[in-house]
Amino acid sequence: MKSPLDYLQENRERFVRDLSDYVRFPSVSAQGHHKQDVAACAQWIHDHCSGIGLDTRIESTGGNPIVVAKTPYRAKRPSYLVYGHYDVQPAEPFELWTSPPFEPRIDNGALFARGSSDNKGQHLAHLNAVEAYLKTGTELPCNLTFVIEGEEEVGSEHLGEFLKKNRAELKCDTVVISDNGIPSPKHPALTYGLRGIVAFEVIVHGPSRDLHSGIYGGSLENPAMALAQMLAKLRDKNGRIAVPGFYDDVVPLTTYERKQLAKLPIKESEYKKFLGVPALFGERGFTPIEQRSARPTLEINGLTSGYQGEGSKTIIPAWARAKITCRLVPNQKPATVQRFVAKHLKAICPSTVRLEVESGHGGDPYLVSPESSQAQAALRALKSAFGHAPLLMREGGSIPIVTEFKRQLGADTLLLGLALPDDNPHSPNEKFDLTCYDRGGRLGVHLWQELASTS
């Protein structure tokens, strides 16, 4: 009988073609005009799951549908759930892509396309592993359910409801998610912590319409200047967020954690070069690794005001707005942090303009013990799949649904990322390394054996 690992080896090229097909869908959940592409993409992954032998259905929600795919159920075996998302970030600005974002291109051992690493390639690797089990007739030591949703990039609004409604069916021992990164194929890693997030928009309203800056300029507040002055006050010169209460709930890093994080193979000079910045900058007293994974932030994601076209337009804009997200660490709460920021903005807003704060999505931070038996099983599987000793790390990104799985199903999540540091998720020229894609398949093969052995 052929082994699942052999099957993976033999089907490598076809797996790449599958991924190419999958990333052609511009399944951008944040943009209403891609609604049909999102639906078509859900249908594609449904058909794929079905085709490899999974019991598959598309479940409608109040938003984008969720694809559920299950291995044939066998009693008295542990059950695991694999989560992924088929929606992707907006691809703008298009002009910065070397090739069109939804026309996959293979170059230098990587597949370039929006959604390739975040997250289509990563959950497709797990599906490849299950396909290898099923097609080779190898017995799976567990029951597996894939939950692949279409709203991760806009806050997974309907996932919680879905989990609650299907709680009995989805009951599992552990959730597995590959939606994050590792330092390199030689440094596989288990991620034991995630940052949370809270998103909101700040709008400063000035005059009732854009005004001629010559005729009126000087006699009224410019909302763009008012916004700039308010934003400027949100961070001090030491990189600390200058919002009263912001750090109140932050659990300090332990000495052990700081030691572990320091093992990650990242050189500041190379990191700086990789980012393309003249110098690094972050909260004083912390290393860049700590700053970007274990400390909270407040970032401006977008600024909009007045005239943005060619040439100049001499106006005082009617309004100015900033899109903001805060990254949160245990035990900060999204709603509390947003309240602190909004309260502070209100306190520093001049009486010459009107302030509006629009709430966006949020997600709690997450932390699990790397010493649990599941975590240890995952570390063994990582070693087998990659052939290198795995590291422990915390991730700066947010996977808000990790806390939702804990809340609704009571299950902890193993974060087994497959993306590389230069994969450009959320940026132009997103890619997915084909070696990682392959190792991801192998990881799936080893993982279910290792996990089942602990149950």
Place this chain on the structure above:
Amino acid sequence: MKSPLDYLQENRERFVRDLSDYVRFPSVSAQGHHKQDVAACAQWIHDHCSGIGLDTRIESTGGNPIVVAKTPYRAKRPSYLVYGHYDVQPAEPFELWTSPPFEPRIDNGALFARGSSDNKGQHLAHLNAVEAYLKTGTELPCNLTFVIEGEEEVGSEHLGEFLKKNRAELKCDTVVISDNGIPSPKHPALTYGLRGIVAFEVIVHGPSRDLHSGIYGGSLENPAMALAQMLAKLRDKNGRIAVPGFYDDVVPLTTYERKQLAKLPIKESEYKKFLGVPALFGERGFTPIEQRSARPTLEINGLTSGYQGEGSKTIIPAWARAKITCRLVPNQKPATVQRFVAKHLKAICPSTVRLEVESGHGGDPYLVSPESSQAQAALRALKSAFGHAPLLMREGGSIPIVTEFKRQLGADTLLLGLALPDDNPHSPNEKFDLTCYDRGGRLGVHLWQELASTS
């Protein structure tokens, strides 16, 4: 014989139709895709001038063409030049217009359209006056040349060269420009001062591409935050521009001027309501009239960074930019002021980002004596045309070419605005009051008599 004033009266409706035709051209000089509309508009005003009996030609420049139209030359008469511009501001944001910007609508005694008051209606009023002289066979006591250009809204780049090249032909005693405003038809005014302008863009470059704010956020400077913090430092809490050297060349207002400006019929409470702001704001120690006409400013005209679409995109933007204009008063110089601002920005720019300052157009401020014989003639003509005693005022807007006329032709300019305070130039729902349009025609009839009588 019919008098020019009778002719104006009899042709009022047709003059409105002419203006309606003229404003239909989206002659937006700042936007490359309107190039052909700009050319068609030049052709229209050429044909109109020709049709009323002027010797007319279209003169090409390195940019948009200039229309030159002359009355039949007679020696031993004074020569005057009337300036106007057929190009208009961009109409964005379109959705704030009650009716489409280039489909004229008459409502409540005003004609609504982009360019109606700035500047098509104002110079068309002068053309109507000349038409009245020519069509009634009334002798003009002077030689008149109309110079109507197509680049005023983008800095009149080619006008200086044109004036220089045609200096002999364009030699004149006085230039007349109606491209500004008066408080009301009951308060006609001669404008004796104009603010200058200097436009530039500030670009802050951060990472080489947009970055995932979760994965990297906290370890590098956010260019939008860096820009906000730099912009914030450009103005202090007293409304003073906090740029070393900025006020060095400012000529203080005299007691006489402050007294004259205080006569303007503007109530702060009504002004605040008109602007639609919760409270006025400006440089401490000056009245709103002074702040907006006789004091320099630094205004943000536009802010752009990161993601601006629907929903959120969790990125650290690669760059952030601000469009800025400074309004200048005598004796500030555009290049000097821009140098001061750029120098200061450089001084306060953190080493974690890269600063770029892109130069835009500039224009000197302007001030003439209201006691000259030409100014006195204009005041008499204003009184005859409007039936009310004229005021003296300074205008906050910029007409950079006024200084160009002085430099190239040695002629002073009379600024005889016809726009009203609520005409919304540069804003959505621009309009031109039809009473002012009519009085503008009458002003033309009286003005040439009064001016010629002083020569």
